[in-house]
Amino acid sequence: MSIELKQVSYTYMPKTPYEHKALDAVSFTLEEGSFTAIAGHTGSGKSTLVQHLNGLLHPENGQVLVDGTDLAASSKQGRKEAMAARNKVGMVFQYPEQQLFEETIAADIAFGPKNQGIEGKELEERIKESMELMGLAYDEFKDRSPFQLSGGQKRRVAIAGVLALHPKYLVLDEPTAGLDPLGREALIQTICKLHKKWKLTIVFVSHNMEDIARLADSVIIMNHGKMAIKAAPQEAFMQTELLQAAGLQEPAMLHLLHRLREAGIPVNDNAIELETGIKAIREALSDAE
Numbered sequence: 163m164s165i166e167l168k169q170v171s172y173t174y175m176p177k178t179p180y181e182h183k184a185l186d187a188v189s190f191t192l193e194e195g196s197f198t199a200i201a202g203h204t205g206s207g208k209s210t211l212v213q214h215l216n217g218l219l220h221p222e223n224g225q226v227l228v229d230g231t232d233l234a235a236s237s238k239q240g241r242k243e244a245m246a247a248r249n250k251v252g253m254v255f256q257y258p259e260q261q262l263f264e265e266t267i268a269a270d271i272a273f274g275p276k277n278q279g280i281e282g283k284e285l286e287e288r289i290k291e292s293m294e295l296m297g298l299a300y301d302e303f304k305d306r307s308p309f310q311l312s313g314g315q316k317r318r319v320a321i322a323g324v325l326a327l328h329p330k331y332l333v334l335d336e337p338t339a340g341l342d343p344l345g346r347e348a349l350i351q352t353i354c355k356l357h358k359k360w361k362l363t364i365v366f367v368s369h370n371m372e373d374i375a376r377l378a379d380s381v382i383i384m385n386h387g388k389m390a391i392k393a394a395p396q397e398a399f400m401q402t403e404l405l406q407a408a409g410l411q412e413p414a415m416l417h418l419l420h421r422l423r424e425a426g427i428p429v430n431d432n433a434i435e436l437e438t439g440i441k442a443i444r445e446a447l448s449d450a451e
Contacts (some may be wrong), residue, residue, distance in 0.1 A: 165192040165215055165251070165331060165363075170224035172210055173442040182208040186387040187224070192331070197357050197364045199374040202384030203409030207369050207430050212333050215365065216251035217244065228331075230390065249278070250444070252329030256336040256367075259316030261306075267293070267311075268304040271323045276342065278327065295360065297352055314345030318352070325356075332356065334366040338373070347413040350377070373411040383408050415439035422446070 172185040182326045184207050192198055192215075202208050213219040214226050218234035226233045232240065232249035235437070255261070264270035271289045280288060296318040308319050317337070317400040335354065338346040350373065355361045368374055374381050374395055381398050383390045391398050399405065399412050411417070419439055422429045428448035 163194045163330075164227075164364075165229075165298060165356060166225075166227040167214070168225045168227070170211075170214060170221040171225060172214070172219060172221050175224070184369070184387050185214075185221070188387075188389050189224075190382060190389060190392050192363065192365060194330075194363050195361065197377060197379050198366075199378035199381045200220070200365065200367045200384065200410075201369065201381060201410055202215060203389075205317075205386075206384040206408065207387040208384050212253070212335055212365065212367060215331070215333050216253050217248045218253070231272065234262055243383050249327065250330040252324040252332045254321050254324050254334045254337060256339050258320035258324075262308040262316060262320060265303050267298070267319050269317060270308055271326050274323055274327045275355050288326045288328070293320040295325055295352075295356065296322040297348070298322065314341050317345075317349060318339065328360070331363045331365065334364065336369070338368075338370070349424075353377075369410075371399070371411060372415070375413045375415075376412065383410065385409075395431070419443070 170185055170188045171183070174180070174182045174184055181441050188207075188211065200208050200211065210219065214221060214233075216228075220226075220234040228247040228250055231243050233244050233247060235241055235244045262270050263303055264273060268289050272285055275285055275288050287302070288298055293303060298315070298318055308316055311319065321334075321337075334353070338349055341349060353364065353366070354377065357364045366378075378395055380392060381395050382392045383398060383404065390404055390408050391401065398439070399416055402412060404413055411434075412420075415435065416439070419429050419442060424441070429444055430442040
């Protein structure tokens with residue numbers, strides 16, 4: 163199963179002086195089990211794009227299908243099926259901790275499932291499960307106020323609230339924005355665990371090429387509302403002109419390897435991750451001795 167976009171276009175404030183075409187005939191498929199990054203400069207259409215993935219926005223042209231169901235279906239039965247499909251896609255916005263509002267962590271996480279009619283023992287189990295998945299010990303944190311937590315812990319509570327809905331697809335818009343290095347790395351490792359152990363299909367928006375290089379199996383690069391490319395990071399990052407046109411830079415390690423090769427050091431400049439890049443440099447220096 164998958165999320166599929168077919169020629170999706172979207173315009174803000176059409177037929178006004180402020181008309182802006184945010185998406186222009188975007189088509190791609192997000193396969194179940196994949197880990198996909200979406201990158202692009204500010205205003206490239208990333209946030210508009212991800213809001214289509216669970217029906218927060220509907221395309222003016224084209225279709226968004228979640229496991230074959232059209233999220234913009236208009237018939238009575240179609241709307242019912244679309245609602246069920248939307249519930250498969252969990253959305254975590256940038257700075258989601260700003261949306262916390264309940265007195266306790268448990269109450270905040272329970273809000274979504276309760277609105278879906280979940281209650282009693284099942285509700286408690288969902289709260290506990292999602293907290294543990296996000297590294298928040300249930301007995302220690304359930305009765306604490308979310309407003310007494312660190313920024314990273316608040317982010318985890320907000321994501322736990324989405325996980326409690328048991329989504330099949332998890333969409334993360336700049337999930338590490340504003341976090342300190344330790345909190346950022348801890349959250350990245352947690353997201354990796356959700357992908358590998360809980361088998362969640364992950365979609366994440368990021369400006370960080372290093373994160374994309376080491377996490378994603380596919381990257382979509384947006385440029386002025388159009389999809390410039392959808393490919394494996396290794397393939398996409400080798401297209402320097404395409405990256406520059408999209409307002410992006412190649413990963414720091416790849417940039418270093420290119421400069422070393424230009425300086426005459428016969429290093430393998432295809433590595434995009436830190437560990438493989440270091441290995442390539444060591445091999446090149448060893449061969450030069």
